[in-house]
Amino acid sequence: MGVHHMPKKLKVVGKDVPVLDAREKVTGALEYGVDYAVPKMVHGKILRSTIPHGRIKSIDSSKAEALPGVLGVVTHEDSPDLDWIGVWDNYRGKVLDGIARFVGDEVAAVAATTEKIAEQALALIEVEYEVLPAVLDVRKALLDDAPQVREEGNVRDEYRVVWGDGKTGEDESDHIVELEIQFKAQNYAGIGRNACICDWNGEKVTMWTSSQTPSELQSGIHQAFGIPMSSVRVVALPSGCSFGLWWSNNFMMLTAMLAKKIRKPVKIELTSQECMAAVKRRHIEITTGRMGVSNDGQITLADFSHLMDNGAYGFKTDVYFFCCDLWGGAKNGDYRVRGVSTNLVTSGCMRAVGDITMGLAVERLADMCAEKVNIDPVDFRMKNQIKSGQQLRMQEPRQHMKGTLTEYVDKLTDVQKEGWPEMFHLSSGSTHELLRQGAEKFRFKERWKGWGKPSSVNGSKHRGIGVGTGAHCCGVEFGGNTSSVVRVNHDGSVNVFSSCGRQGQGSETTLSQVAAEELGVSLDMVNIVTGDTDAMPWSSGSSASTTMFRTGWATRAAAKDAKKQILRIAAIEYFDSDDPETLDIQDGIIRSQNPEDNRNVSLEEMMNVLCSDSLAQTTVITGRPDEVMPPTIAFARQWAAQFTEVEVDVETGEIRILEFLAGQDSGTVVNPKVLKNQVIGGAICGAGFALYEGIEFDENDGRVLNDGLLDYKLLRTGDFPSDAEVFFVESPDPVGPFGARGAGESPAAAAAPAICQAVYNAIGVWVDVPMTPEAVIRALNER
Amino acid sequence: MANNFEYLRPTTMGEAVDMKSSHGARAQFWAGGTDMMLQWKAGITDFDYCIDLTYVPDLDQIALDGDQLRIGAMATLDDLDLQSGLHPLTEALGETARMMCTKQTRTLATIGGNLCNASPSADLSPPLAAMGAQARILGPDGERTIPLTEFFTGVRKTALADGEMLTEIVVPDVGGDVAASYNRVARTVVDIALVSSAAFIKLDSSGKITKAGVALGAVAPTVVRVNKAEDLLIGCSLKEAANGVANKAGEHAIATANAITDIRASKEYRTDMTSVLTQRAIGRCVAILEGNG
Numbered sequence A: 001m002g003v004h005h006m007p008k009k010l011k012v013v014g015k016d017v018p019v020l021d022a023r024e025k026v027t028g029a030l031e032y033g034v035d036y037a038v039p040k041m042v043h044g045k046i047l048r049s050t051i052p053h054g055r056i057k058s059i060d061s062s063k064a065e066a067l068p069g070v071l072g073v074v075t076h077e078d079s080p081d082l083d084w085i086g087v088w089d090n091y092r093g094k095v096l097d098g099i100a101r102f103v104g105d106e107v108a109a110v111a112a113t114t115e116k117i118a119e120q121a122l123a124l125i126e127v128e129y130e131v132l133p134a135v136l137d138v139r140k141a142l143l144d145d146a147p148q149v150r151e152e153g154n155v156r157d158e159y160r161v162v163w164g165d166g167k168t169g170e171d172e173s174d175h176i177v178e179l180e181i182q183f184k185a186q187n188y189a190g191i192g193r194n195a196c197i198c199d200w201n202g203e204k205v206t207m208w209t210s211s212q213t214p215s216e217l218q219s220g221i222h223q224a225f226g227i228p229m230s231s232v233r234v235v236a237l238p239s240g241c242s243f244g245l246w247w248s249n250n251f252m253m254l255t256a257m258l259a260k261k262i263r264k265p266v267k268i269e270l271t272s273q274e275c276m277a278a279v280k281r282r283h284i285e286i287t288t289g290r291m292g293v294s295n296d297g298q299i300t301l302a303d304f305s306h307l308m309d310n311g312a313y314g315f316k317t318d319v320y321f322f323c324c325d326l327w328g329g330a331k332n333g334d335y336r337v338r339g340v341s342t343n344l345v346t347s348g349c350m351r352a353v354g355d356i357t358m359g360l361a362v363e364r365l366a367d368m369c370a371e372k373v374n375i376d377p378v379d380f381r382m383k384n385q386i387k388s389g390q391q392l393r394m395q396e397p398r399q400h401m402k403g404t405l406t407e408y409v410d411k412l413t414d415v416q417k418e419g420w421p422e423m424f425h426l427s428s429g430s431t432h433e434l435l436r437q438g439a440e441k442f443r444f445k446e447r448w449k450g451w452g453k454p455s456s457v458n459g460s461k462h463r464g465i466g467v468g469t470g471a472h473c474c475g476v477e478f479g480g481n482t483s484s485v486v487r488v489n490h491d492g493s494v495n496v497f498s499s500c501g502r503q504g505q506g507s508e509t510t511l512s513q514v515a516a517e518e519l520g521v522s523l524d525m526v527n528i529v530t531g532d533t534d535a536m537p538w539s540s541g542s543s544a545s546t547t548m549f550r551t552g553w554a555t556r557a558a559a560k561d562a563k564k565q566i567l568r569i570a571a572i573e574y575f576d577s578d579d580p581e582t583l584d585i586q587d588g589i590i591r592s593q594n595p596e597d598n599r600n601v602s603l604e605e606m607m608n609v610l611c612s613d614s615l616a617q618t619t620v621i622t623g624r625p626d627e628v629m630p631p632t633i634a635f636a637r638q639w640a641a642q643f644t645e646v647e648v649d650v651e652t653g654e655i656r657i658l659e660f661l662a663g664q665d666s667g668t669v670v671n672p673k674v675l676k677n678q679v680i681g682g683a684i685c686g687a688g689f690a691l692y693e694g695i696e697f698d699e700n701d702g703r704v705l706n707d708g709l710l711d712y713k714l715l716r717t718g719d720f721p722s723d724a725e726v727f728f729v730e731s732p733d734p735v736g737p738f739g740a741r742g743a744g745e746s747p748a749a750a751a752a753p754a755i756c757q758a759v760y761n762a763i764g765v766w767v768d769v770p771m772t773p774e775a776v777i778r779a780l781n782e783r
Numbered sequence B: 001m002a003n004n005f006e007y008l009r010p011t012t013m014g015e016a017v018d019m020k021s022s023h024g025a026r027a028q029f030w031a032g033g034t035d036m037m038l039q040w041k042a043g044i045t046d047f048d049y050c051i052d053l054t055y056v057p058d059l060d061q062i063a064l065d066g067d068q069l070r071i072g073a074m075a076t077l078d079d080l081d082l083q084s085g086l087h088p089l090t091e092a093l094g095e096t097a098r099m100m101c102t103k104q105t106r107t108l109a110t111i112g113g114n115l116c117n118a119s120p121s122a123d124l125s126p127p128l129a130a131m132g133a134q135a136r137i138l139g140p141d142g143e144r145t146i147p148l149t150e151f152f153t154g155v156r157k158t159a160l161a162d163g164e165m166l167t168e169i170v171v172p173d174v175g176g177d178v179a180a181s182y183n184r185v186a187r188t189v190v191d192i193a194l195v196s197s198a199a200f201i202k203l204d205s206s207g208k209i210t211k212a213g214v215a216l217g218a219v220a221p222t223v224v225r226v227n228k229a230e231d232l233l234i235g236c237s238l239k240e241a242a243n244g245v246a247n248k249a250g251e252h253a254i255a256t257a258n259a260i261t262d263i264r265a266s267k268e269y270r271t272d273m274t275s276v277l278t279q280r281a282i283g284r285c286v287a288i289l290e291g292n293g
Helices: A022-027 A062-066 A115-122 A166-172 A214-225 A250-262 A272-277 A358-372 A377-384 A405-411 A432-442 A507-519 A547-574 A603-612 A672-691 A746-763 A773-782 B013-026 B036-041 B077-082 B088-099 B111-116 B125-130 B227-233 B238-256 B267-289
Strands: A042-048 A054-060 A070-074 A106-112 A126-131 A159-163 A175-183 A195-201 A204-210 A232-237 A266-269 A285-293 A299-311 A333-341 A456-458 A461-473 A485-488 A494-497 A526-529 A583-586 A589-592 A600-602 A621-623 A637-649 A655-665 A725-728 B006-008 B027-030 B049-052 B062-065 B068-072 B134-139 B142-147 B152-154 B165-171 B177-185 B195-203 B209-217
Touching: A042 A115, A042 A250, A054 A106, A062 A070, A062 A115, A070 A115, A070 A250, A106 A115, A106 A250, A166 A285, A166 A299, A175 A358, A195 A250, A204 A214, A204 A250, A214 A232, A214 A250, A250 A266, A285 A358, A299 A358, A358 A377, A358 A461, A358 A746, A377 A432, A377 A461, A432 A461, A432 A637, A432 A655, A432 A725, A461 A746, A485 A507, A485 A547, A494 A507, A494 A547, A507 A526, A507 A547, A547 A583, A547 A589, A547 A600, A547 A603, A547 A621, A589 A603, A600 A603, A637 A672, A637 A746, A655 A672, A655 A746, A672 A725, A672 A746, A746 A773, A773 B267, B013 B027, B013 B049, B013 B134, B013 B165, B068 B088, B068 B111, B077 B088, B077 B111, B088 B125, B088 B177, B088 B195, B111 B165, B125 B177, B125 B195, B125 B209, B177 B267, B195 B238, B195 B267, B209 B227, B209 B238, B209 B267, B227 B238, B238 B267
Parallel strands: A042 A266, A204 A232, A299 A333, A494 A526, A655 A725, B006 B049, B027 B049
Antiparallel strands: A042 A106, A054 A126, A070 A106, A159 A333, A175 A285, A195 A204, A195 A266, A285 A299, A456 A461, A461 A637, A485 A494, A485 A621, A583 A589, A589 A600, A637 A655, B062 B068, B068 B165, B134 B142, B134 B165, B177 B195, B195 B209
């Protein structure tokens, strides 16, 4: 059963403890992929395509192989004839297949004694291409006569969410507004590069690399090379910020190919240009939408068509857009998404995938509707956004391995579903309380001057306020379930084994807090392994805002299981065979829950006795989840509502963010410091997307032109108010650990609409993102 | 990947010039290295000898010398910031420096390096050009001084001949009532200018403008002075400069600009902004001289 109650006051969860690796990070002791080295390691470099589309007619590496210091070259001829699938279909294909699909695509790789020799050798590899026509335009890629990027064709199946009836919606609308907006691809642009080391020793493959998804990477190697998972050990190292970039990437497979060929550990370290132009990016997305509203402010129609490009190797059919749940109060909805391949660098899931783009288009149309009926944006959201307990919209058609999720859930027995929240209904939280409290803190109603009206004007400086909302899932089951193992040692200390990423989001800390809380020990007694697949159970990694909710649930369930075992033995050994359910562990002491019962034994003593007792059947206690987690996609969401004031210079188009207030409902806050960091980081990511960020592709060959931070403009801390405030609404989740839910993505989704709306209010004209100074001036001139 | 090079450390200007002369094009001067290191790593520049100027004394002074403002080529951008209070013109240059890169980089990056890099978007070029700054150059044949506007000959090209080094920037005639202002459009707080404009004004004792400079950045291969705007300003009162003349100066700026379109901005936007920024720069100079700066 999935419902957890809170029987006691929390001692570790909810505490503002610093992240456990803070000291290592600050002193530089923490080793990331690029820092890591193993004995006898040699170096690899990747040869990349110079054309957007071509079949390799011949590839001659003999000159490269003859260069002193070169240990081996791999080409598509060395590649196994096996497809591997990256996390959430962010990659699908062979490691190499003799076709170059974008400028920068991997063509071959060299291993040498030094990185410099490897690089020199690249220049000696002669490749002859049969040049194929390329498709660089997302809309053109849809056409029947477009060059086909993949064997499967360019166009993926349409994904559709429908409720109500569009015609009825039109009839009920007093106003219908429309827009078409094309979003540039955002670059992950994480600070910090990545490297991969692989050792192929006998039948055992070991890989060290920064990854958010250790288990999926293990699966990927298994698929790509057709070897048993038991032969694959991934040691996932912490990454710098990742935002979805470092999951299971093909350059890791290429490293493994080199290691297999030369039988020495090989390290491929990517340059910052490779990280920004040859791995992955957010999709280019085009939203066409219509929204209808009746004069009382009720959304009557939401009709959206969304096109996203998968680049060369992405294979997604949709972009997980939870905006249709967020605006679930709409009476009639029809959301359609198509994915299409292009000869551009692969695209994939980046933080707030779908919701930062399509969600922004939905928010803008909603704002346009609100203006038509003259309702302020806070009230309009409260009226039309989903409330706790209401039906969710988008999970209905989702595919599960056993059919649709609906079919899957329908087939479950009542016993299996016992204690589950109502499926396909929102279990807890919403934007309502965030909007109410946020509007009060921001004094929104006092400051609101009306749609398209600045809050103040001083010469060329126009100020405006805005509010935006965002939602996202708290993990999705379809990529695999989560698990954790908790081991209690002889001294009462605890090891947690949870496969997840460490991309700065603090999971090592928050998962340890969950285990400590459940087991009744202090945090310093807990140590966690997050990266080593030889030690950890397979678990869906840190993607889709999974970790706190689902891996946290699994960690708590594993700790409960360990605790149950401990208390069962303790009851016999120390508590006269009392019912173990009457016992508890608090501060490392096993005692009765009855305060008048003074019997007690320390966890350490109990565990020591267990170990030294030759009749005992175990030495340490190992706990694992022994209950079923309900499919979270069918009930759990995270919520953000953010308020801002901006200043627009109407002569130059420059925008400054003056004030920012971010409200977050992620259920119980396990660690306020960690969550605040997530929320502000997300808001800055969304704000960057609103103001400056966007990949520029060469119109002739599709190469990434702004492949460095000189011209890919990330917001700096100086671009965001240093006094930005965060507040939490803690609607406890019925399933999540101690009531916690996911957090990483909704804050990124809420920031862009808040800033766009504020700019609109400041200058009276909507500006498409990125709202660069020039884009603002253009919009003003076109008014 | 870049090649290795030999590191040389002269301790006098003469020694530095000798080294450069003897190694010719295979040698490069190292000032702060903040641009050069990136170019070297990216393979844009390549050299066998690196002549580090860090240990040559007296190249990093920022000082008033009579009615001249002298800025050593090895003074850092951070030095320029720290010397803001020295003079009204260092006030403007310090403000310009603070727009550039980050505090950390400013402590390394030098003024000479910024100018010798000869980027069309360099932030220091427009204010110095507007002020009528001169470049002092030392070479195997001795010293010469040329107007800064002649120092830049193209994108990443300077008038430095083989074996020559930039030693100092001299701004002449800085006494009396002077003011300067640099304005630019950039994207984030750490960015290079998309387009920029600087103005300089000097008043005579009767309150009329006796000298004026207007210079634009990032709208041509080199910094360009807007002579027609300068001519308009000379002889005006501050009131006239602020009311109407600034506007006309802006029109001249547009006519002078020869901008291009690239991934940062379009030709049209850059050109239009020269007017806005020039008006703002003149307006700011007027405000400073009226005591409202």
